[in-house]
Amino acid sequence: MARADQKFGWLELRPGGLYCAPADIYIDPGRGVPNAIITHGHADHARPGHGKVLATAETLAIMGVRYPADTPETQALAYGERITIGGVHIWLAPAGHVLGSAQVALEYGGERIVVSGDYKRRPDPTAAAFEVIKCDLFITEATFALPVFRHPPAEQEVQKLLTSIAQFPEQAHVLGVYGLGKCQRMLSLVREAGFEEPIYLHGALIKLTELYQGFGFDFGDVRPVAGTDKAELATALIFAPPSAIQDKWSRRFQNPRTAVASGWMRVRARARQRGAELPLVISDHADWDELLMTCKETGAEEVWITHGREDALAHALIAAGQRAHPLCIAGREEEAA
Amino acid sequence: MQVFASLLDALAFTPSRNAKLRLIGDYLRTTPDPARGYALAALTGALSFSGAKSAVIRGLVAERVDPDLFAMSYDYVGDLAETVALIWPEHPRNAPPPTIDTVVDELSAASRAEVPRLLEAWLDVLDADGRWALLKLATGGLRVGVSARLAKVALADAFDKEAAEIEEIWHGLEPPYPTLFDWLEGNGSMPDPGAGAGFRPVMLANPLDEAAIDKLDPSTYRAEWKWDGVRVQAVSRNGEQRLYTRTGDDISGSFPDVVAGFDFNGVIDGELLVRGEGKPGIDGLVPVAAFSALQKRLGRKRPSVKLQQASPGMIRAYDMLFDGDEDVRGGTFDERRARLEAWGTTAPDVFDISPLVPFASWAELIEIRAGARADGIEGLMLKLGAAPYTAGRPQGPWFKWKRAPLTLDLVVMYAQRGHGRRSSYFSDYTFGAWTGDDTLVPVGKAYSGFTDKELAALDKWVRANTTDRFGPVRQVAPGLVFEVAFDAAQRSTRHKSGVALRFPRIKRIRWDKPIEEADRLETVLALADG
Incomplete structure (x- = not known):
């Protein structure tokens, strides 16, 4: 990796992850480190075992729910609030991905680097909207970096679910959603579309939904599946983690219609693999067009690409005249797509 | 086109038969003419367009998309039509998306050279699901897990009719089926199936409940061998010849050797078999090859002469629906049998007649069945001598009684x-x-x-x-x-x-x-x- 006297040499890739040497701090490290900035609460970005954690108050709260036994020293930073560590000016900006998700902006020696974390450009009632920051180096995610991934309007996808509920009123509808972000965004979208019946939640979704409610989000009548009798669930709308749909847990519902809300649902083979009868293409990541647009809007002379389809995005950016290369960070998984 | 696209999309992901019936039925009830007629034609496989080959689609996408990005995407998605539907660049659209009737009309009328520009213009104004449906429709083979039969059952259910009624008139109809929908909605009379070589819905048997066999009077039933072939209907009327499966699929093209021998006038019900070699089979009949030989032929849309010679097809007849121009389905099994046997004396060579198996008591028949292990026999059929030929699966007149597994x-x-x-x-x-x-x-x-x-x-x-x-x-x-x-x-x-x-x-x-x-x-x- 580059040395400190080279361009952008003050940010380097170490086995633990992206490391800013003058500030002695990692960004979303894959293992426990003394000092970490965490972009958002998904498990492949927010790990336990750090000495000190810098993040938004929402992200710190989410980590508290996920890792109750982990007690690092914490520092909450509001969007736009600047601090300086070891001569590096640091601030966080909204990434639009999930509640509390942030991009990390770093300035040092006349250079500005922005680490995007995971982000999306579509409106989301449960996450502050992405903010474009002009920079010299932009480090972007690339989860959906193939031109086949172009997310349709979320409202249109939600309507598919409501149409099925109207067309198959005698069946339960089980919707697979990730516990952090997608679950609460779908609750909001389904309510915005006018669905007023109770929505039942799998046990794994409850704590984080309560956390969102604590931050002031209103999801209407939301109840736990556990303890509700079978007759009441037989025609209900139920949210569960995607893995629960093909698991023994789903056996409590007589003949359910299974839906999954994820950007991966765009590709039929992936949707079938997940056992989705009703694939809803709703993603918390930027799609192909938005990745290209964002890289351009930052005005960055160079783009580094992390976790996802680095090859395709690098190819397209280079063709468009930007310097770009893949950055291989180990330990990234497909969570919360 | 977008509504049809939503239907196809929903069908592709829905495994349940009942849910598919409801999706198709709701669509057919609520969609106006002629769109629903063309959708029905697409689902029953009644449409085909010659100019929209996959090479045309590859050519179109190559004009719009970086080849490396297309290759990476195709590699990931694995299906050409789906990759093109997803990757097609989108721009703000001014023109409205085409309706399915526009697509069908214009594709049918277009010359081979005109097809690419038509497709391109539609791809530009449809969304991803619409583009996928368009490409599936244009290239043939929707592959959404819906057979022609299922689509017809859905149509019958949606308008409170019997599937057999639809089958009876189906082959006299042309997309987008205006007279059919008029009749279904009570605005017209049942379309006349006419005197053409259309398919007639078949009569099916129920499995025999052996424990209850003593409740049946053996003197009123006739027994036949149950052949291990494919149930077919051979139609030759007014100079037109067709071979249909029991669900009404036209397989004439797969069996040109059989259809060439349809030198008769009428409609015959029987078993499609492949002639075997060696000594005569049971009852001195032509020997029959193993089912795998027939399966091989069923899989070929245009069989080679060599395959036709190596595995010649034939039909073992066991019932008659039309004797010349006369509809004999209302007559009893015994009456139809007498006509069939009379016809059999002068029938073309591709036919022989499935013999009756004489028996005096159920005990005797049970013994005959136990001994029946010859090639090509699956067991016995029991048919009530006094029963007319009734489409569908009526309870009582016909039983299939397979040999012990x-x-x-x-x-x-x-x-x-x-x-x-x-x-x-x-x-x-x-x-x-x-x-x-x-x-x-x-x-x-x-x-x-x-x-x-x-x-x-x-x-x-x-x-x-x-x-x-x-x-x-x-x-x-x-x-x-x-x-x-x-x-x-x-x-x-x-x-x-x-x-x-x-x-x-x-x-x-x-x-x-x-x-x-x-x-x-x-x-x-x-x-x-x-």
Whole structure:
């Protein structure tokens, strides 16, 4: 990796992850480190075992729910609030991905680097909207970096679910959603579309939904599946983690219609693999067009690409005249797509 | 086109038959003419366009998309139409998307050279689902798990008619079926099927409940051999010849050798078989080849002359629907039989007549059935002498009585998840027999009507014994034996084991049986060789 006297040499890739040497701090490290900035609460970005954690108050709260036994020293930073560590000016900006998700902006020696974390450009009632920051180096995610991934309007996808509920009123509808972000965004979208019946939640979704409610989000009548009798669930709308749909847990519902809300649902083979009868293409990541647009809007002379389809995005950016290369960070998984 | 696209999309992901019927039925009830007529034509396979080959679509996308990005995407998605539908660049659209009737009309009228520009213009104004539906429609083969038969059943259900009524008139109709929908909605009379070579819905048998056989009077029933072929309807009327399956699919093209011999006038019901070689078969009839020979021919849309000579088709007739121009379906089985036998004396060479099997008592017939192991026979049919030919599956007049199944003890090798209510259970199983070097080779796969309790126990066993995963399939450690029942074993070059089981089903779970005592491949092969 580059040395400190080279361009952008003050940010380097170490086995633990992206490391800013003058500030002695990692960004979303894959293992426990003394000092970490965490972009958002998904498990492949927010790990336990750090000495000190810098993040938004929402992200710190989410980590508290996920890792109750982990007690690092914490520092909450509001969007736009600047601090300086070891001569590096640091601030966080909204990434639009999930509640509390942030991009990390770093300035040092006349250079500005922005680490995007995971982000999306579509409106989301449960996450502050992405903010474009002009920079010299932009480090972007690339989860959906193939031109086949172009997310349709979320409202249109939600309507598919409501149409099925109207067309198959005698069946339960089980919707697979990730516990952090997608679950609460779908609750909001389904309510915005006018669905007023109770929505039942799998046990794994409850704590984080309560956390969102604590931050002031209103999801209407939301109840736990556990303890509700079978007759009441037989025609209900139920949210569960995607893995629960093909698991023994789903056996409590007589003949359910299974839906999954994820950007991966765009590709039929992936949707079938997940056992989705009703694939809803709703993603918390930027799609192909938005990745290209964002890289351009930052005005960055160079783009580094992390976790996802680095090859395709690098190819397209280079063709468009930007310097770009893949950055291989180990330990990234497909969570919360 | 967008509404049709939503329907196709929903159908593609819905495994349940009942849910598919509802999706199609709702669409046909609520969509205006002529769009619904063209959609019905697409679902029943009645449309085909010659100019929209996959090379045309590749050419179109190459003009719009970077070849490297297309290659990476195609590699990821795996299906050409889907990749193109997803990757097609989108711009703000001014023109409205085309309706399905516009697409069908213009594609039908277009010359081969005009097709690419038509497709391109539509791709520009449709969304991803619409583009996918367009490409599927244009290139043929929707592949959404809907047969022509299912679409017709959905149509009948949606308008409170019998599927047989639709079948009866279907072949006289042309897309977008205005007279059909007028009749269905009570605005017109039932369309006249006319005197053409259309398909007539067939009469089907129910399985015989052996325990209740004594309640039937043996003197009122006639017995026939049940042949191991494909039920067909041979139609030759007013100079037009057709061969249909029992669901009304036209397979004339696959059997030109058979259809060329339709030098008669009428509609015959019978079994499509492949002539075998060697000594005459049962009752001195022409010998019949194994089912695999027929299967090979069914798979060829345009069979080579060589294949036609090696596996010549023939029809063993057992009923008559039209004698010349006369509809004889209202007559009794005995009356139709007399006509069939009279016709048989001068029938073309591709036909012979399936003989009646004489018997005086049920006891005698039971003995005859037990002894019937000849090639090409699956068991017996019982038909009430006084019954007319009634489309559908009426209770009582016709029974199928298959010979007792063969059974083998086989070792479970792979398990796969079911669908719908069973999507969390492993309900489809592949099982194998021991080879000479004590390894297992798969010989069949079956889905079974396990009880919920058995299913739960099996499921638990699979989860505890999984050794590998391939998508929805689990490989399991050898440790469980199924008693598998099947109708026949046949030599097969398609299967690694060299043998295929006909109609395998899981009879019992043998929790008690050690896997070493399961059957060996040589036993299975011996059954195939008779």
